[in-house]
Amino acid sequence: MQAVLDLFVSFARVTLFGFGGGPSMIPLLRTEVVELRGWLTPEAFLDAFAFGNSLPGPIVTKLAMYVGHHVAGWPGAAAALLGATLPTLVLLLLLLRLLTRARENAALQAAIAGVRPIVVALLLLVAWDFAPSALGAVGSFGENVPLWLIAAGSCYLTVRRNVHPVPLILAGALVGLALELGS
């Protein structure tokens, strides 16, 4: 029972102090799971992370369930998952509720107008951070032409043709398999 509670607290702590989305919390999570609690060895954590990355879905909740199950079975998995999701969700709901109440406020409207360009910049930033692992290092453009072509083609299809993301993702996987892009 104590373990289940610890799991909830640990994952709540990681997400409550982790700004910038799940992947940016991995170092925090590692400190908590490997160093503070000793639930996984450094190698086991790295393996779980690598395996988690080859599965779809949010990374922090995946690791939460993995660690939770490893430590305390299914109750542990549930506690870790809830710890990772509920506290920050409650914060979010409260803040958005305040925002909705003050919606007609002129200053708030102006603030939102100022935040919108930042949102565009942040989306570009997510793409930017993701680019080295997706498109390869800048110096090795020659070897990565197929990756750039996939990106350019998908850009055209999603922006100009409004193609649904799911077929694009499936097509990317098939092209990757056909051209053996991972090797």
Place this chain on the structure above:
Amino acid sequence: MPEGSGDRGTAGRVLEPEAPAAGLPARAPAAPSPGRDAALGESPRRLWRVFVAFVRVGLFGFGGGPSMIPLVRNEAVTTYAWLSDDEFMEVYAVVSSLPGPIATNMAGYFGWRVAGPIGSLAALLGLTLPSGLAIVLLGGLYGATKDSAYVQDALAGVRPVVIALLLGVAWSFAPKALLGPRDRAGRLLRVVLAAAAFALAAFTQVHPVVLIAAGAAFGVLLLRRA
């Protein structure tokens, strides 16, 4: 919080069935179709729909939460019209300035808006359970699949697509966020603001929360019109 779906006072706009307009041509298939999720009420069917929407996001989102933003937007804005692109941008800004996983928090919020607290839970579980169960149940297989060339090949093909999808969302937000209303000066300011924010974050590790706060302050000081 009472009556979740009417929470933002937008229920009438987003959730009401579209009046059947006689003689109007059918909507182009690519256009968003508001009203597809209409008239379900707080029914189990609506909960199921929220659940399935986020199962889809979780199953096809590779690369962690932020890479799922295009998929979340696709479900919430394009497919089900739970909210407009404008509101999506606001929610994204708020989610990015708070701690916590981004896609997961967005799922919980949209679920709440569509079907209240249980909807919130349905969305959260839809997003997180399939992959969470997979990692628990397949964890033992990791040794066997560790060097699987197939998995690596497929992921290598998917990653460039994720980049394209993210750029696509930025592209579709840009007209509203950067060009906005007619004023030329404001337009220039907004473009400069976005470029500066991107450069700062990309090259000097300024935290997104700081940028969002700066954008809000900037808006209040410079973009406010009498």
